[in-house]
Amino acid sequence: MLDSLPAATGHAQAYAEARRAIRSGLKRVGVLVSSSYSSLHPGYLVVFTGVYSSEVAAQSAILNAHQHGYGGAYARRITP
Numbered sequence: 001m002l003d004s005l006p007a008a009t010g011h012a013q014a015y016a017e018a019r020r021a022i023r024s025g026l027k028r029v030g031v032l033v034s035s036s037y038s039s040l041h042p043g044y045l046v047v048f049t050g051v052y053s054s055e056v057a058a059q060s061a062i063l064n065a066h067q068h069g070y071g072g073a074y075a076r077r078i079t080p
Contacts (some may be wrong), residue, residue, distance in 0.1 A: 001027075002070045003047040009016060013046035021049060024068040039079040041072070049073075 002021055005014045012033050018059045026049040034040035049065055052058040058075035065073035 001046055001048050001076050002029075002065060002073050004044045005047075007035070007043050007045050010045050012048055018045045021047065021068070021070070025071070026050075026068050026070075037080060038077050039077060051063060 003014070003017050005017075007061055018029050018031050028050045030048055032040070032046040032048060034044040035042040040046065050058070050061050051068075052061060052075075055077070056074060062073050062075060
């Protein structure tokens with residue numbers, strides 16, 4: 001996860017952040033609506049990079065996100 005913004009007011013900012021992440025070199029960047037996932041607090045747009053098959057893989061990708069300017073990036077399991 002790179003960032004989360006309030007869904008009520010953050011649409012433009014979330015998609016702008018996703019575009020910045022792509023321009024910085026991160027892969028598989030997207031935006032999730034947190035209300036669609038039981039593992040996330042509802043009411044947010046979540047900017048993320050990557051989908052990983054294990055927590056170990058996700059944790060190793062955090063360093064890459066940090067190197068691309070996302071020092072607050074963290075791994076989070078997301079379930080439907």
